[in-house]
Amino acid sequence: MLKRGLGATALLVLLGTTHLAQADDLSTVVQQALDYDAELGQARAAYEAAKLSVPIARAGLLPQITGGWGRAYNRIDMDPYPRQTYWQSGWMVNITQPLFDWSKWTAYRQADYIVAQGAVDLAAAQQKSILRAVRAYFDELAAEDEVKRSGEYLKAIEAQRDQVRRKRAAGEATLIDEREIDAAREQAQLQAMDAQEELGVKRRAVQQATGQPFVALTPLPAGMTPPGLTEGQEAWAEQAKTSAYEVQSKELGWKIAQFDSAKARAAGYPVVSVTGSYTPAGAAGGYSRPTTTTVGMLQVQVPLFSGGEIQARVKQSLAQQDKAEQTFNAASVQAEAAARDDHARYVRERIRSESLTHLVSTADESLQATTVGFKVGSRASTDVLRAIDTLYTAKRDLLRSRYEALVAFLRLKADVATLSMEDIDSMNALLGGSPEVSSR
Numbered sequence: 434m435l436k437r438g439l440g441a442t443a444l445l446v447l448l449g450t451t452h453l454a455q456a457d458d459l460s461t462v463v464q465q466a467l468d469y470d471a472e473l474g475q476a477r478a479a480y481e482a483a484k485l486s487v488p489i490a491r492a493g494l495l496p497q498i499t500g501g502w503g504r505a506y507n508r509i510d511m512d513p514y515p516r517q518t519y520w521q522s523g524w525m526v527n528i529t530q531p532l533f534d535w536s537k538w539t540a541y542r543q544a545d546y547i548v549a550q551g552a553v554d555l556a557a558a559q560q561k562s563i564l565r566a567v568r569a570y571f572d573e574l575a576a577e578d579e580v581k582r583s584g585e586y587l588k589a590i591e592a593q594r595d596q597v598r599r600k601r602a603a604g605e606a607t608l609i610d611e612r613e614i615d616a617a618r619e620q621a622q623l624q625a626m627d628a629q630e631e632l633g634v635k636r637r638a639v640q641q642a643t644g645q646p647f648v649a650l651t652p653l654p655a656g657m658t659p660p661g662l663t664e665g666q667e668a669w670a671e672q673a674k675t676s677a678y679e680v681q682s683k684e685l686g687w688k689i690a691q692f693d694s695a696k697a698r699a700a701g702y703p704v705v706s707v708t709g710s711y712t713p714a715g716a717a718g719g720y721s722r723p724t725t726t727t728v729g730m731l732q733v734q735v736p737l738f739s740g741g742e743i744q745a746r747v748k749q750s751l752a753q754q755d756k757a758e759q760t761f762n763a764a765s766v767q768a769e770a771a772a773r774d775d776h777a778r779y780v781r782e783r784i785r786s787e788s789l790t791h792l793v794s795t796a797d798e799s800l801q802a803t804t805v806g807f808k809v810g811s812r813a814s815t816d817v818l819r820a821i822d823t824l825y826t827a828k829r830d831l832l833r834s835r836y837e838a839l840v841a842f843l844r845l846k847a848d849v850a851t852l853s854m855e856d857i858d859s860m861n862a863l864l865g866g867s868p869e870v871s872s873r
Contacts, residue, residue: 480551483548483552487541490537500526502523528710550689563857572635574653576636579631582829662776670773676849679764694754709728710726710728712726775845793824796823799820
């Protein structure tokens with residue numbers, strides 16, 4: 434029997450170790466999300482397309498060479514000679530080199546800004562993907578904590594219910610006391626059921642974010658303290674006004690719109706180019722000798738009348754430029770406000786965490802004292818219920834506050850375009866390596 438018991442114990446330890454080994458930490462979940470996120474994949478594809486803007490625009494400044502082959506029917510009428518008709522076959526080569534085309538030169542300068550905007554949008558999409566994964570990770574942990582908390586709350590209510598029933602049987606408690614504790618128990622059961630359902634929802638959210646089957650997540654250590662901030666709210670807000678990815682993208686969009694206006698105006702400028710062609714044609718039917726035509730020409734094209742199209746396009750591009758400028762200004766204001774909100778949220782939740790930690794300790798002591806008082810008859814059952822509610826409500830708020838502080842901290846980093854996997858790895862280290870993972 435002893436050997437069998439030791440074997441069973443060893444098996445449980447082995448299963449527990451395997452469970453811990455399979456736990457995913459924050460860095461793993463975020464990396465899986467970055468590899469799986471379809472929105473981030475769209476941003477990557479858009480950036481690859483944006484990078485091609487430079488070679489496309491540069492091609493407009495380089496020589497354009499075309500070639501071809503043709504067969505022509507010729508008829509020559511010349512007095513007093515008889516009419517001549519014949520077929521000719523030949524090939525041709527044409528080359529065009531622009532010397533001055535302000536529209537194409539502007540497009541070439543604009544291409545660098547298009548590439549830069551694509552890079553900024555990709556970085557912004559990566560930040561958003563990281564935040565979505567972080568949110569899903571901590572929401573799942575919060576749901577696990579709520580399952581545990583609601584279970585402990587139900588257990589405390591049931592323990593008090595047993596006390597009330599014993600006192601009721603002894604004539605020391607009333608029917609009202611028993612009905613109140615029964616109602617509290619039903620409420621606690623509903624909370625536990627809701628917590629289990631919410632846990633399933635949050636685990637599916639992790640699966641949707643990572644594209645992987647759900648694996649238990651590494652929880653936060655009980656005494657973990659959120660990282661501190663070295664700068665005040667004003668510093669974060671000022672940096673967000675100019676550094677946020679959304680602001681950078683809109684500023685580049687404004688610059689691109691300015692180039693569009695320049696291209697629209699350039700449509701009314703002269704275009705100077707050099708063209709050349711070489712066309713050897715063979716004789717046919719003996720009616721004419723082989724001919725070779727070589728042409729070189731300096732060409733100047735000046736738009737004289739376009740029906741008002743150029744003027745209309747200039748006005749249209751200027752309106753689009755003004756729209757882009759206003760969009761940039763709005764993005765700057767929104768980025769500043771977001772940084773202020775996230776900074777205030779982080780500071781508030783960190784202070785709340787400290788206060789709630791103290792409140793939980795005080796409420797726990799109060800519950801113990803009230804429970805003793807109920808046993809000796811100096812406290813009523815409602816006093817115990819009130820103390821239980823105070824303790825477990827404080828626990829719930831504390832658990833939520835810890836996660837909200839961490840998410841607000843990462844959002845604040847994203848507001849100033851500095852959130853990266855290094856920040857995730859640093860926060861992952863705060864989770865404590867490979868702490869014990871609950872099997873909930």
